[in-house]
Amino acid sequence: MVKRQTPFHKPVSRRTVLKQTATVTAALGAASFSPQLTLRLVPQAWAADHPAIGTYPSGSSGDTVYVGAAVPRTGTYAVQGEDELKGFELAVEHINTGHELIKKIAPKITKGVLGKQVKLVVGDSAAKPNQAVQEQQRFISENKIVLMTGSTSSAVAVALNHFAQREKILYVAAISGSNDTTGKDCVRYGFRQCFYGETAANAIGPVMLKNFGKNKKAAFMTPDYTYGHTVTKSVNDYLTKNGGWQMVTNQVSPLGTQDFSQYLTNIANSGAEYLINVNWGRDAVLSVQQAKQFGIIPKMTLVVPYQIPFLAKETGPELTAGVLAATDFWWTLEDKYPLAKIFVEAFDKKYGYKPEWGAENAYMQFAIWARMVSEASSFYPPDVIKQYEKGETFPSMVGDVHFRAADHQLVRPVVIVRGKKPSDMKNKEDYWEVLEVVPGEPLMQKPDAFGCNLGEYT
Amino acid sequence: MINWPNFLSQLFNGLVLGALLALISSGLTIIYGTLGVLNLAHGAMFMLGGYAGWLAFTYTNSFIVAVIAGSLFVMLVGVVMERLIIRHFYNRPDEDQLLVTFGLGIVFVEAVRFIFGSLSKAVPAPPPLVGITPLGFMLYPTYRLALLGIVLVALIALYLVLYRTRIGMIVRAGIEDSAMVDALGIDVHKVFMLAFGIGAMAAGFAGIVNAPVVSIAPDVGEAILVQTFVVVVIGGVGSFPGAVLGGLIAGEIISITSMFNPGYSYVMLFVAMTLVLVFRPYGLLGTAGRE
Numbered sequence: 001m002v003k004r005q006t007p008f009h010k011p012v013s014r015r016t017v018l019k020q021t022a023t024v025t026a027a028l029g030a031a032s033f034s035p036q037l038t039l040r041l042v043p044q045a046w047a048a049d050h051p052a053i054g055t056y057p058s059g060s061s062g063d064t065v066y067v068g069a070a071v072p073r074t075g076t077y078a079v080q081g082e083d084e085l086k087g088f089e090l091a092v093e094h095i096n097t098g099h100e101l102i103k104k105i106a107p108k109i110t111k112g113v114l115g116k117q118v119k120l121v122v123g124d125s126a127a128k129p130n131q132a133v134q135e136q137q138r139f140i141s142e143n144k145i146v147l148m149t150g151s152t153s154s155a156v157a158v159a160l161n162h163f164a165q166r167e168k169i170l171y172v173a174a175i176s177g178s179n180d181t182t183g184k185d186c187v188r189y190g191f192r193q194c195f196y197g198e199t200a201a202n203a204i205g206p207v208m209l210k211n212f213g214k215n216k217k218a219a220f221m222t223p224d225y226t227y228g229h230t231v232t233k234s235v236n237d238y239l240t241k242n243g244g245w246q247m248v249t250n251q252v253s254p255l256g257t258q259d260f261s262q263y264l265t266n267i268a269n270s271g272a273e274y275l276i277n278v279n280w281g282r283d284a285v286l287s288v289q290q291a292k293q294f295g296i297i298p299k300m301t302l303v304v305p306y307q308i309p310f311l312a313k314e315t316g317p318e319l320t321a322g323v324l325a326a327t328d329f330w331w332t333l334e335d336k337y338p339l340a341k342i343f344v345e346a347f348d349k350k351y352g353y354k355p356e357w358g359a360e361n362a363y364m365q366f367a368i369w370a371r372m373v374s375e376a377s378s379f380y381p382p383d384v385i386k387q388y389e390k391g392e393t394f395p396s397m398v399g400d401v402h403f404r405a406a407d408h409q410l411v412r413p414v415v416i417v418r419g420k421k422p423s424d425m426k427n428k429e430d431y432w433e434v435l436e437v438v439p440g441e442p443l444m445q446k447p448d449a450f451g452c453n454l455g456e457y458t
Numbered sequence: 459m460i461n462w463p464n465f466l467s468q469l470f471n472g473l474v475l476g477a478l479l480a481l482i483s484s485g486l487t488i489i490y491g492t493l494g495v496l497n498l499a500h501g502a503m504f505m506l507g508g509y510a511g512w513l514a515f516t517y518t519n520s521f522i523v524a525v526i527a528g529s530l531f532v533m534l535v536g537v538v539m540e541r542l543i544i545r546h547f548y549n550r551p552d553e554d555q556l557l558v559t560f561g562l563g564i565v566f567v568e569a570v571r572f573i574f575g576s577l578s579k580a581v582p583a584p585p586p587l588v589g590i591t592p593l594g595f596m597l598y599p600t601y602r603l604a605l606l607g608i609v610l611v612a613l614i615a616l617y618l619v620l621y622r623t624r625i626g627m628i629v630r631a632g633i634e635d636s637a638m639v640d641a642l643g644i645d646v647h648k649v650f651m652l653a654f655g656i657g658a659m660a661a662g663f664a665g666i667v668n669a670p671v672v673s674i675a676p677d678v679g680e681a682i683l684v685q686t687f688v689v690v691v692i693g694g695v696g697s698f699p700g701a702v703l704g705g706l707i708a709g710e711i712i713s714i715t716s717m718f719n720p721g722y723s724y725v726m727l728f729v730a731m732t733l734v735l736v737f738r739p740y741g742l743l744g745t746a747g748r749e
Contacts, residue, residue: 078576256680258681261602262712269467293599
């Protein structure tokens with residue numbers, strides 16, 4: 001039988017084509033009486049004129065679309081990577097079954113996206129940019145993925161940003177706190193849900209000054225890559241400009257450091273009163289545990305400007321008691337936001353523990369993507385990008401949010417938490433107390449402040 | 459932070475780190491010296507020691523039991539590994555040996571990850587060793603001080619086994635010339651198995667005694683492996699005293715450099731290794747022609 005590609009890209013018989021043509025003609029005829037229907041149909045008709053770009057149209061021509069995740073499953077960020085993966089898996093499951101939570105964020109989702117089931121393919125990035133890019137390259141050739149995600153290291157996010165722009169395949173960053181991700185390394189094809197390090201600094205800075213006062217001495221611990229350097233700079237800039245704080249030492253360590261004794265010795269001899277630890281993942285766990293061994297904690301007060309999922313679980317709540325941190329999400333926000341409640345319940349039911357912000361961020365990124373594709377009624381990447389860039393407000397687990405067109409950064413609140421003492425914990429996962437939910441918009445610098453230039457659509 | 463208290467502190471830090479590196483490296487160097495196999499699973503042995511010890515600790519709550527269990531388990535793993543797999547690679551090209559040990563390392567790490575997950579596990583220091591000890595120039599974690607003592611005792615024990623016992627003599631002879639040992643009628647296969655077991659045990663022991671300092675995770679041995687290679691190259695391949703000297707030098711280089719700028723500590727370590735390779739290609743205490 002003769003098969004051909006139709007504008008809908010499914011191999012179909014001549015008979016079906018004739019039937020469809022008749023239906024579309026009839027529908028268009030009817031549409032002339034209904035402006036709404038016209039609007040809904042027109043993008044579909046346009047789709048036929050879209051030139052091939054990236055994996056479009058072949059990636060979305062079957063009844064399944066693939067999304068590729070390159071998350072760290074080994075190495076320093078393995079714990080957080082596995083957690084992200086659970087967020088992605090849950091989102092995919094919800095998209096494919098048309099779960100109520102997905103429908104609240106992406107109302108046009110029924111079962112699947114534009115009638116296609118979503119399948120997640122997963123690779124291990126080990127938090128290394130090269131490895132992440134290789135994995136995605138493999139997914140492109142083997143699965144013709146329509147969306148990429150992954151990162152727990154901003155170095156990976158930045159690499160995948162540029163890769164996405166080159167390959168013309170959408171990329172939604174997973175965890176990435178660097179100012180570069182939607183700053184100097186922003187791209188047209190990349191989007192970020194979690195906030196800038198700068199935003200975190202502007203949110204936690206006032207809380208620090210309020211709690212600790214002015215003119216203090218701080219020691220910084222910084223992981224040696226884009227995230228570490230930009231977050232340390234943002235936090236230090238805020239504290240020095242607004243509170244007269246002084247950075248007495250900045251201990252920069254490579255990703256994957258195990259023994260922090262040399263760095264901690266320098267800090268112990270620095271005369272600092274506060275320890276601002278920008279380290280992340282296992283680096284953060286080890287540096288905090290070892291700071292305790294050296295007596296630096298509790299002598300110095302620990303601050304975590306960009307929260308690390310599972311920090312309290314791994315170090316024990318004794319070490320995080322009283323610690324201030326800026327985070328995307330904490331599960332007790334379920335008392336405040338209905339969507340958070342549905343998410344926490346669904347996640348806990350499936351995985352047996354309360355989700356941390358890595359999983360929430362992952363879930364939201366897929367949910368937002370599903371929203372944008374279903375609203376645009378198209379998998380054609382420029383259509384989806386333009387849908388993001390409309391900047392429409394939509395609900396999230398921390399209230400209403402929207403994207404900034406100029407840097408592809410979600411405008412969302414920053415949650416400030418403080419570690420609970422073990423005696424104050426109501427259950428074994430009640431590690432943090434939410435102090436404030438700070439609105440995001442006033443915290444954010446201008447979109448071009450870090451030199452963002454998004455680049456081309458095609 | 460360039461001042462005397464910090465210098466003394468870092469000097470001391472270097473000693474602790476160096477002693478640990480010396481112990482792990484001597485395991486690697488014994489295996490390489492005797493069998494001619496560069497065991498890329500040595501980092502995984504370090505990790506396995508930590509996990510076996512941690513498991514024993516969760517059941518018995520005894521640190522001493524944990525240390526014994528960790529060491530013996532890894533020794534057993536080493537012996538079994540040598541018997542079942544490594545033995546078949548003695549006469550195969552070096553690359554095959556590297557690949558098989560590298561592969562085994564991955565298998566061990568991922569098996570542990572599969573069973574215990576990626577979340578790190580803490581083994582607390584024994585209660586009398588918890589806390590901080592003032593050293594005059596700085597406050598130092600008591601357990602790290604104890605660790606220095608524990609590792610020194612282990613190194614001395616290893617020295618006594620290698621230099622004061624008949625078995626040690628045979629192993630050393632095997633390092634010098636295994637063909638000759640074989641020709642003298644000694645069952646060289648048994649020696650190889652034993653050497654592999656002892657070498658692995660050194661890493662396993664280090665893995666569990668280091669667990670209260672650096673909580674364990676499946677990847678804990680990865681970074682250690684690279685450092686121990688550097689130590690072995692600096693000290694001299696196959697030389698036990700070389701491993702000890704190399705370990706101390708490496709520890710001090712890392713620590714003293716970090717006083718100026720931690721970012722350069724590993725750069726300096728590799729600079730030192732390069733200098734050794736240029737001026738003494740067989741390592742500081744190595745001998746030309748040894749395999």
